[in-house]
Amino acid sequence: MKFNSDEIASVIQKEIETFESKMDVREVGTVLEVSDGIARVYGLSGVMSGEMVQFPSGVIGLAFNLEENSVGVIILGDYLTISEGDEVKSLGKLLSVPVGDGVIGRVLDPLGNPLDGRGPVESTEQRPVEVIAAGVAERQPVHEPLQTGLKCVDAMTPIGRGQRELIIGDRKTGKTAVAIDAILNQKDTGVKCFYVAIGQKDSSVALVIEALRKYGAMDYTTVIVSGASTPAPLQYIAPYSGTAMAEHFMFNGQHALIVYDDLSKQAVAYRQLSLLMRRPPGREAFPGDVFYCHSRLLERSSKLSKELGGGSLTALPIIETLEGEVSAYIPTNVISITDGQIYLQPDLFFSGIRPAMNAGISVSRVGGAAQIKAMKKVAGGLRLDLASFRELEAFAQLGTDLDPATQARLDRGYRMVELLKQSQYAPLSVYDQIMSIYAATRGFMDDIPVKSVRDFEAKYLQFMRDRKNDIITKLKDTNDLTAEVEAGIRAGLDEFKKGYKPVA
């Protein structure tokens, strides 16, 4: 490959010919001090809060604190290139990131610069990072389901398009895994996915990107990375810039899913900035507006009204708790902002129940509105059944003799728990989920040994796909568990069970 120098020369010539020089008028200030990610600037008397400023090295900053005699600037880049006495100029615009189809499939930093070595981002449009969320009149209630492909989530805490569902749990309980499976399941649905990694180890982000590539999810996913070693200002703005990119699709009538992994680290980055800026610390040394920091972010996820195209942005924020402490400051804040939470518990995780969702305290405040009819019928009482099973199980561990009815409920409970286990990177379509859960809740698995349940499920679903495809098609067409479909599934189950041998 060689560059054609004549062509390039003509491009340059054209640029020079059309060059119009205007008097460059700029507002300037002087750097007084620089510290970890922030600078204090004297001057810039007309700068506005949130306005971009530029340092001589080309690094961009944001006016963060406007004080009587100085301006506090957060530095979005390498602050070591800035020194005392440097001239800072205000750019008169707000921070924006590239948006559009060009960002899909890319790995970007929070300013929209590529990190994947695949050249510049090809996009002509920009969108400001901080915008106010859509108002009441511009929205409609959440009604379409967003399938995560996880049986326990889709059956018990369904998520709708436009909902904010928090994933909360201790370290190493599979929070990211739930979010990644949800992204993988958006294949061929037209939902654009955004994964925002905040303050994470670069190695774990690399693993996530690798998994997304391997399962073909990078075709519709953008990863925004601000790792543990990036300066706090970039970690702080990363979720906002990811949301700006996702919002572009929402406002164009499309659907998007965004995962913030995780917001506790963003809160810590924001705390660092605020303390360096000498804003007064509050509870756990977080600044007073840390709630607003998260609420204005999550409020931007919404289901737009029909007049605005009916697009949606679904958010899956992740919060890491310490020793299961959900009543700490940041977890309670985000729980109260979101429309429900998926609570992952370490003891469930280590006893092999994965995803380790605690059905009792996980909720979705949107509920059945975000489920298709058939799923609503099949999984209606599942959450309560499982909760009462947990109670019964604790009681049965005392070793008392049980009457046959109680024993039968226990047995079904064990099978249900076994059925809700699911391996990573293996999301199930909602129709498969309906057929599995139907089999368990209607007692078709009661005579299958617990350890064979997952084998039974896999073979049964394969059988249905191979032999009873017409039933699945009917289910897909109606999205409802009509008498005809139900009879078909029952017949299929009876037929399959005749030939099924449990694993030894």
Next chain:
Amino acid sequence: MAEQTQHQTALDGDEQQVGALYAKALLGAAGGKTDEIVSQLEAVVTECLDRFPALEQAFGSPNIAQEEKEAMLDRIFGGKLDRLLLNFIKVLCRRGRAESLRAVQVTASMLRDEQLGRLHVQVTSALVLDDAQRSAIRAQLKTAFGKDAVLEESTDAALLGGIVLRIGDKVYDGSVLGKMQQLRQSVLSGVQRSMRSNFDALISS
């Protein structure tokens, strides 16, 4: 670093506020002799305080009795300064605000400029300006801002040509260097744009 010395304002917010308060009072009391008082105050700061930091420390020191300070002031400035200004400095010492003297001076001359409608402009040029250029700049500033400009000149050969004006926090860059940087930016972005739009034309196999 040269830039920084141009900001003479104290960055200590309290001190600046106190200074502004006293400066207003001083100008109010000065009446007809304002210009004289302001220039004498400037002389006190530049010729005494800047040259003898120990003096400033002595005025601010709580170890030295007020009577002693006043006697010292009389000995140093007696007869040389306007009576009013001397009294003013004594009042400052008595109130324990001697360390605000610089802030008072800066604000006083700023207030005086405002009263007279004067505009302080820092002019940077590649070569030393001649009188015709100076008056041209002044005339232009007079039409643009309606104020008489006080030019503070400096030269910077790196500008290559043209001038850069700085008024307060605003910089008006009319230098050749600035124009060349603008040109460089637009050529760069133009080439980038055409590389994106028709990449093939720029490549010869």
